Amino acid sequence: MQKEKILIEEFLDKELPQENLKPEVLHKAMRYAVLGGGKKLRSLLAVSACKAVGGIVDNVLQAGCAVELIHSYSLIHDDLPCMDDDDLRRGKPTCHKKFGETIALLAGDALLTLAFEWASKAKTSNPNRNSEITLELAKFAGHCGMVGGQVVDIEVTGAIPSAGNLRFIHQHKTADLITAAVVIGGIAGNASEKQIEFLRTFGINLGLAFQYIDDILDCTESSEMIGKTAGKDVAAGKTTAVSVFGIEGAKEIAEKHKTMAINTLIDAGWENSNLSEISEFVIGRSF
């Protein structure tokens, strides 16, 4: 999906506010956080979902990139000193290391807000459905979605890991925005209710499998292999799939969600779509 990735990167580069627009430092920080690095996984999922339901790429770019803005804002805020206090992201200094905490905080706020500007005015196959896109984005990213998952992840750090909290964290912190991406892609492509249901089931299982595999690799691979500090979550006392189920148990559940994601694609008749290709990339890794 190299072609689609280039289209997404070009769209973001063109549509994000330019660096010479006042206030320049804010726009520099916003562009720094979104451009130059990252897999653009969520936008690619949105594009793939739109194509799967019969839509065209041009009608999903802005809505799909809105999901990417939400992802980028969440990384900026996650890296702040009062959160994970990270210095590096994608091999570069984190936004607050480069621009200071104040600008990083505000750049995150501005990206989150811009996501909804894009969602509300996005070109889609059926403009009557833009409010649906905004609503899905807000629900999956908000207090009972991504932000809620983030809060519980922080709250239970250091506590005895439980399966209930693990599910809450994995579903909301990770799977919700992935589900939002495919559902929004579907709406942008004017999907039927039945198709949206397939996308929801696919999205949550893809997201859960993705996070399970991430937790497993964190314990079984070197930092070099996974491209970030290995074992960091366990050392920090985080609730992870491995701390709750052990490596073998976690592998079994990861396999279950992977199978459910793939079976959903088959049931929907999308087994030869880009969604299938991207699943291979995201959860096809051996673990």
Place this chain on the structure above:
Amino acid sequence: MQKEKILIEEFLDKELPQENLKPEVLHKAMRYAVLGGGKKLRSLLAVSACKAVGGIVDNVLQAGCAVELIHSYSLIHDDLPCMDDDDLRRGKPTCHKKFGETIALLAGDALLTLAFEWASKAKTSNPNRNSEITLELAKFAGHCGMVGGQVVDIEVTGAIPSAGNLRFIHQHKTADLITAAVVIGGIAGNASEKQIEFLRTFGINLGLAFQYIDDILDCTESSEMIGKTAGKDVAAGKTTAVSVFGIEGAKEIAEKHKTMAINTLIDAGWENSNLSEISEFVIGRSF
């Protein structure tokens, strides 16, 4: 407008996520920041604008309260240690003093996101216009709106005050969200294009007059009179109306914007509406 204020407070109390919903601490922090205190000025403006264009209160409550959520989130983030580092807000500990920085940051993020959920699904006089509400909210609150104004306010603190920066800060940091409130109220009431233009002109002049008067009172009144630490902005080296134009010059410009706001109401035939009543409250103070 005591009746409308009660309706707004009841709506917020009912529609904000309840404290016993997981994650409880997040929902407690969100409710703490929004409820119990504050004039609810922006929601009242939205309600008044809706009524002025012929809409009913029931059709503007959710959209108007969405603006209030944006205002509340901005106060939480403004008070954080990396921003203004304030301990008190409306006579109570600020959100981060009560819940810690991490939860305060995330509660702000969640309120900003919830504002767009409410905007997208708000009951209005014409549901086809909900995307317009979302778009106006995002533009006025975002990188070229409130957040942009906040950035420049911080950037130029300590620098030689200029009229250009003052206008940028006052317009974007303060007047934009006030303008958003009246424009969104108008859209919720299914206003005509002409009416929306009147509301835009009214909103910006009301917002500018409000901020000029605030800057003047900061220099001329006691802390007791204005209900917050007097002289704080000047001491901090902020660009204010007084630091740029002096007290007399600032009074003259405040008077000009006040007159423009009131004349706009007369031109639109709204001189006996709630908008007129609320203007008296907001900018009728002697200065």
